[in-house]
Amino acid sequence: MIMQILIVLLLVSSGFFFAVGTLGLIRMPDTYTRMHASTKCDTLGAGLALLAIALYNGISIISVKSILVIVFIWITNPTAAHIIAKSKYNSEKQNSDLKSLE
Amino acid sequence: MKSLSVSHGFYFVLLLGFWLILSQGISIEILFVGSGAAVLIMLYSRSMLYGTEDTSLFQPRKLMFFFKFVLIMLIEILKSNIQVAKIVLSPSLPISPSFVKVKKTFKKDLHKVIYANSVTLTPGTLTVDVDEEGFLVHALTNEAAEGLKDSIIEKSVDHLEVK
Amino acid sequence: MDTVFLATTIFLAVLTFICLYRAYAGPTAADRVVAIDVISTKVAVLIAFLSILTGQESFIDVALVYAMIGFVMTIAVSKYLEKGKLY
Incomplete structure (x- = not known):
């Protein structure tokens, strides 16, 4: 019974954080601030949702695999955000260099 | 080999x-x-x-420090998410974005990666670029930009490196 | 319990379509890459939910592989945007 309440709580909070991330992606004014909202909230939302799946299945191979997906997403999501921000920053810098030359 | x-x-x-x-x-x-x-x-x-650097994370004592670091990170991630939720849900969007240069460097590439990824997941900051002098960080608010100096993450990664 | 999972799945699917707006309207290419990255994370979680709803255990492997492919895709497109080539 306590487990079920915990699972429902995890699912609802993961839905809340996913919604906040999406709202931030739509509302924020420029690329970097959009990245702030989407990266953080999506990482936590995915972690909570997959934790709920692991708790629902108990001790089984599915739980191990979903924990594996959590670890993978939590390592790769900040890296992906960093590489998008870097490519945006460097291409903007090149463009402003070209403009100052002209 | x-x-x-x-x-x-x-x-x-x-x-x-x-x-x-x-x-x-x-x-x-x-x-x-x-x-x-x-x-x-x-x-x-x-x-x-296994390039030129030795991988020092595999000693048992280091692993203990690493697990402590992961616990600190989990609390920081929860805090940062609640802060971002507050900012996004408030009608006026109270943000003042800016770029900050953090003059802080680590010897090993592994610690640079850990620090950069942790900064991305902590409140209001996002790592943009890494070079020899330090890290280029984008801050969402002014408080986040000021809180970047001597933060708990920096101390923990220092701890991870020295011990 | 299944209804809660079903409701969360439908909610996530709707959110994924809302993210598609940013991929359509985003003023720069980087905005579109951010939107696609977010969508790929959400779809990986959606596939994991589907494995609960349909009772197919092997779908969770698909979620793992989808998360990996999404990460590689994001890195490839970002590198292409930055340098104009992939290597």
Whole structure:
């Protein structure tokens, strides 16, 4: 019974954080601030949702695999955000260099 | 090829464990093919796995520090999410974005990666670029930009490096 | 319990379509890459939910592989945007 309440709580909070991330992606004014909202909230939302799946299945191979997906997403999501921000920053810098030359 | 060390064994166990999790059940053939694939992957990506730096994360004492660091990170991630939720849900969007240069560098690439990823996940900051002098960080609010100096993450990564 | 999972799945699917707006309207290419990255994370979680709803255990492997492919895709497109080539 306590487990079920915990699972429902995890699912609802993961839905809340996913919604906040999406709202931030739509509302924020420029690329970097959009990245702030989407990266953080999506990482936590995915972690909570997959934790709920692991708790629902108990001790089984599915739980191990979903924990594996959590670890993978939590390592790769900040890296992906960093590489998008870097490519945006460097291409903007090149463009402003070209403009100052002209 | 270099002689076998502890880190070689660690990578082998890691790759074989991943193979066993993904395969259905355990039999002689599965173990045989998995060990062959693990050795081949280690040979192929040798320069990536154990380059010039020694991998110091594999000592038991370091692992203890690392788990403590992961616990600190989990609390920081929760805090940052609640802060971002507050900012996004407030009608006026109270943000003042700016770029900050953090003059702080670590000897090993592994610690640079850990620091950059942690900064991305902590409240209001996002790592943009890394060079020899330090990290270029984008801050969402002014408080986040000021809180970046002597933060708890920086101290923890220092701790991880020195001990 | 299944209804809660079903409701969360439908909610996530709707959110994924809302993210598609940013991929359509985003003024720069980087905005579109951010939107696609977010969508790929959400779809990986959606596939994991589907494995609960349909009772197919092997779908969780698909979620793992989808998360990996999404990460590689993001890195490839970002590198292409930055340098104009992939290597």
